[in-house]
Amino acid sequence: AAIRKVDEMTKTQMARKNLEYMQLFTQELLEDESLARRVPKGASIYFIPDNDPELAAANRKLAHQARKQGKKVVLVRIQLIPKTTYVPRLTVERATAA
Numbered sequence: 351a352a353i354r355k356v357d358e359m360t361k362t363q364m365a366r367k368n369l370e371y372m373q374l375f376t377q378e379l380l381e382d383e384s385l386a387r388r389v390p391k392g393a394s395i396y397f398i399p400d401n402d403p404e405l406a407a408a409n410r411k412l413a414h415q416a417r418k419q420g421k422k423v424v425l426v427r428i429q430l431i432p433k434t435t436y437v438p439r440l441t442v443e444r445a446t447a448a
Contacts, residue, residue, distance in 0.1 A: 367405050371397040374438050375426060388442040393422035396445075400429045413445055 375395070379386050389395065396413040398406045410425075417423045425445045428438055 364405060364408055367399075367402065368397055368409070371399065371426075371428060374428070375440055378438075378440050385440070385442055389424050390422050393424045395424050395426055398425050398427045400427065417445065 372395075375385075375397070394413070394416050396409040396416075398409060400406070413423045413425060423445045425443045427441045427443055429441075431439050
């Protein structure tokens with residue numbers, strides 16, 4: 351079922367969601383330089399949001415394809431942590447397998 355859902359997600363929807371996560375990630379990079387040190391130069395970044403399994407599956411598939419092409423790949427897991435409002439927690443993880 352997950353594969354069918356990935357196919358149902360349009361490229362436009364994926365791009366919009368990934369852009370939102372990139373904005374969050376960029377903000378976190380500015381606030382915490384240790385995140386930047388965990389991303390190798392020239393690496394492709396793929397977001398794996400806990401709250402969006404469809405996008406996570408699609409991004410894992412893209413990361414796997416990029417890795418097969420010899421590209422450096424970094425997965426960034428995104429968790430929404432309850433506080434007064436939801437605040438994203440981003441964790442940079444090196445991918446060994448998508």
